[in-house]
Amino acid sequence: MTKAMALLSGGLDSSLAIKLMQQQGIEVIGLHFVSVFLKDAEHAATGGNATLAAKELGIEVHLRDSSETMLALLKNPPHGFGKNLNPCIDCRIAMLRRAAEFMREIGAKFIISGEVVGQRPMSQRRHAIDMIDRKADVVGLVVRPLCGKILPPTNAERAGLIDREKMLAISGRGRKEQLALAQEFGLTEFPNPAGGCLLTENTFVVKIQDVLDHPPFTTADMALLKAGRHFRLDAHTKAAVGRNEKDNEHLVSFIAPGDTILCAVDLAGPVMVVRGDTGERNLETAARITARYSQGRDKETVRIGLYATGDIEAEPIKIFTVRPAGPDEFRGQLIL
Numbered sequence: 001m002t003k004a005m006a007l008l009s010g011g012l013d014s015s016l017a018i019k020l021m022q023q024q025g026i027e028v029i030g031l032h033f034v035s036v037f038l039k040d041a042e043h044a045a046t047g048g049n050a051t052l053a054a055k056e057l058g059i060e061v062h063l064r065d066s067s068e069t070m071l072a073l074l075k076n077p078p079h080g081f082g083k084n085l086n087p088c089i090d091c092r093i094a095m096l097r098r099a100a101e102f103m104r105e106i107g108a109k110f111i112i113s114g115e116v117v118g119q120r121p122m123s124q125r126r127h128a129i130d131m132i133d134r135k136a137d138v139v140g141l142v143v144r145p146l147c148g149k150i151l152p153p154t155n156a157e158r159a160g161l162i163d164r165e166k167m168l169a170i171s172g173r174g175r176k177e178q179l180a181l182a183q184e185f186g187l188t189e190f191p192n193p194a195g196g197c198l199l200t201e202n203t204f205v206v207k208i209q210d211v212l213d214h215p216p217f218t219t220a221d222m223a224l225l226k227a228g229r230h231f232r233l234d235a236h237t238k239a240a241v242g243r244n245e246k247d248n249e250h251l252v253s254f255i256a257p258g259d260t261i262l263c264a265v266d267l268a269g270p271v272m273v274v275r276g277d278t279g280e281r282n283l284e285t286a287a288r289i290t291a292r293y294s295q296g297r298d299k300e301t302v303r304i305g306l307y308a309t310g311d312i313e314a315e316p317i318k319i320f321t322v323r324p325a326g327p328d329e330f331r332g333q334l335i336l
């Protein structure tokens with residue numbers, strides 16, 4: 001049986017592409033990229049919809065973390081950014097390179113992709129697809145079953161491993177043909193096509209740009225952006241305060257070595273994570289902001305505990321008694 005590997009996004013198109021290849025008797029192994037830039041914080045560990053889709057398709061799926069690659073691209077994407085801070089062309093090149101490595105590792109003959117010509121503005125225009133394949137060194141290796149009939153024949157077709165006539169000729173942004181096909185195949189596990197990459201979100205650009213403007217930074221700094229209200233205390237120091245219970249939980253899960261955690265001691269209030277220079281001045285500012293968002297915002301003073309770890313049930317290692325910040329007091333330092 002011929003083996004192929006598939007880029008499995010968890011969206012409908014990659015599932016349909018795999019189904020079309022399975023119908024041709026191809027054994028498929030999935031590969032799914034995760035990163036700190038995924039909207040859903042748990043996705044990186046579980047594989048999110050890709051895992052559900054793999055189950056429905058009856059295939060195995062391997063997860064690969066692309067956070068470091070994407071971080072490097074954010075600093076200097078050779079092909080520039082899309083509408084927001086999304087370096088999609090270079091990201092696709094990097095993904096295809098890793099896919100080709102994976103293909104060789106598992107002894108697969110080709111790569112399956114659910115791309116449709118003309119569906120996405122930046123990376124799925126015809127000349128962009130050709131250029132990406134060239135730069136990733138995968139020309140002839142990528143089979144795109146949803147639009148294969150309108151693309152040049154791939155190595156797999158030339159070698160007679162798959163039948164070109166059984167591929168489709170879908171193009172453009174419409175979803176009608178894909179939805180009809182999903183029904184025909186009885187597929188149910190697919191999210192809407194909006195995707196889950198934070199780099200495409202305009203609301204996220206301000207937060208990411210602030211990190212990019214203050215090097216050095218790591219993937220942990222990007223992960224922290226997914227929760228809370230963020231303040232820039234100085235060139236080396238950030239403070240992130242939870243907006244609600246879920247944010248507080250996420251912030252605690254994103255704590256990195258060296259972070260300082262603040263929280264009101266005797267009344268309800270948010271979790272604050274301070275990263276960078278945790279000298280007296282920054283900690284006092286962060287404590288006053290923490291007090292501002294606590295139930296003690298109208299009190300004369302509030303006691304804010306300092307915790308070495310995310311365990312805010314433990315005894316604080318220090319307590320600051322501070323005046324809560326006024327409504328506009330640190331507005332200039334608020335990033336978003």
Ligand code: SF4
Nearest residue numbers: 086087088091092197
């Ligand atoms: S949307 Fe995000 S993950 Fe997808 S290609 Fe663009 S940068 Fe990469």
